[in-house]
Amino acid sequence: MSDAFQRALAGTIPVLGEMKDGLKRPPTASRTALAALKKTAAARPAKTDWTWESLEKAVLGCMKCPHLVRSRTQVVFGVGNREAELLFVGEAPGADEDAQGEPFVGRAGQLLTKIIEAMGFTRETVFIANVLKCRPDMPAGESGNRKPRGEEMATCLPWLREQIKLVKPRAIVALGATAAEGLLGETRPMRELRGSWLEFDGIPVMTTYHPAYLLRNQTITEKRKVWEDMLLVLRKLGREITPKQERFFTQPAA
Ligand code: SF4
Numbered sequence: 001m002s003d004a005f006q007r008a009l010a011g012t013i014p015v016l017g018e019m020k021d022g023l024k025r026p027p028t029a030s031r032t033a034l035a036a037l038k039k040t041a042a043a044r045p046a047k048t049d050w051t052w053e054s055l056e057k058a059v060l061g062c063m064k065c066p067h068l069v070r071s072r073t074q075v076v077f078g079v080g081n082r083e084a085e086l087l088f089v090g091e092a093p094g095a096d097e098d099a100q101g102e103p104f105v106g107r108a109g110q111l112l113t114k115i116i117e118a119m120g121f122t123r124e125t126v127f128i129a130n131v132l133k134c135r136p137d138m139p140a141g142e143s144g145n146r147k148p149r150g151e152e153m154a155t156c157l158p159w160l161r162e163q164i165k166l167v168k169p170r171a172i173v174a175l176g177a178t179a180a181e182g183l184l185g186e187t188r189p190m191r192e193l194r195g196s197w198l199e200f201d202g203i204p205v206m207t208t209y210h211p212a213y214l215l216r217n218q219t220i221t222e223k224r225k226v227w228e229d230m231l232l233v234l235r236k237l238g239r240e241i242t243p244k245q246e247r248f249f250t251q252p253a254a
Contacts, residue, residue: 050162052082059133059159065152071137073098078129078163085237086121087169088112089160090210091153091178092132094145103128104211111211112175118248119230120239127167131182132156153182164201171236172203173229176210194229197236206233224249 047054060075076093079102088104096106104112113123132148133156160183164172174180177190184198184205193207208229214222227249234241 050166052166055159055162055166062133062159064155065134067137068132068134068152072134074101075133076101076103076130076135077133078103078127080123080127081125082127082167084125084127084167085170086233087127087129087164087167087172088116088175089172089179089183090128090130090175091182092130092145092148093135095135095143097130098135103130107215108211111214115211115226115230118227118245119234120245127163127169129160129163131160131179133159147178148182150181153178157182161201164203169203171233172200172205173233174205174207176213177207179210180205180207194225195232197232204236206236220249220251 047058050058056077059077062075063069076097090103093103094106094108096109097103103109112128116123116126131153136146136148136152138144138146172183174183177186177193180186180193180198183200184207186193186198186207190207190209194209198205198207206229208226209222214226231241231246234245
C-alpha cells in the first residue's frame with residue numbers, strides 16, 4: 001500500500017469511527033486526506049478493465065507530468081502487434097520519436113529494426129514501447145535528449161503495465177540500463193544485468209544494451225553480447241535457431 005494511500009486512510013478512518021459511534025453531523029474527510037486520495041488516484045490508472053481503445057485515449061491525453069506536457073510534441077504510445085509474443089521496452093522518446101509519435105525511429109531505431117529482423121521478426125510482429133511516454137524536457141536553449149528521472153518513469157510505469165497486460169507477451173526485452181531501472185527497479189550495471197532472466201509481473205525479461213550504445217561501440221564483441229541475449233530470447237520463445245543465426249558476430253564480416 002502506498003504512503004499516500006495510507007495517509008488518506010489515516011485521515012478517513014477516524015471519521016468512519018465517529019459515524020459508527022452515532023455522531024449526528026455528516027462526515028467530512030480532512031483536506032489532507034482528500035488531497036492524498038486525489039494524488040493516489042492520479043498516480044495510477046484507476047480503471048481495471050482497459051481496452052486498447054480506452055487505454056490509448058487515456059495515455060494520449062495524460063497530464064500527470066505538467067513539465068513534460070508543456071514540452072512534448074505528442075505522447076508516444078507504442079507500436080506494433082498488440083498480441084505480440086515479444087515486447088521491446090526502451091526508456092523514453094527522444095527528439096525523433098517526439099516528432100514522429102513512434103518509438104525507436106532514429107538511427108538507434110533503425111538498428112533495433114535490424115536486430116528484430118535478424119531474430120526472424122518484423123517491427124509489425126513485435127510490440128515496441130517506452131517506460132516514459134513523453135520526451136524528457138531539456139533545459140532552455142539545449143538540444144539533444146536527456147535520461148528520464150526515476151520519479152518520471154515511476155509516474156508513467158502504470159501505463160506500460162496496462163499495455164503489457166493487454167499484449168500478454170511471452171517475453172520482454174529491456175533495452176538499456178535505464179529501461180531496466182524504470183521497468184524492474186534494477187540499478188545494477190549492464191554487465192551484471194544482461195544475459196540472465198528477470199521478471200516483470202510474472203513475464204520473463206531479458207535486459208540488453210540499448211541500440212544507441214551499439215552505435216557508439218561498434219565492436220564485434222559488443223554486437224555479439226547483444227546477439228547472445230537475443231539468442232536466449234529466441235530459445236525462451238521456443239523458436240528454431242538456424243546455424244547462420246548462431247554464428248552472427250562470431251567473426252568479422254568479410
Ligand atoms: S510521461 Fe507518462 S505519466 Fe507523464 S504526462 Fe506523459 S504519459 Fe503521462
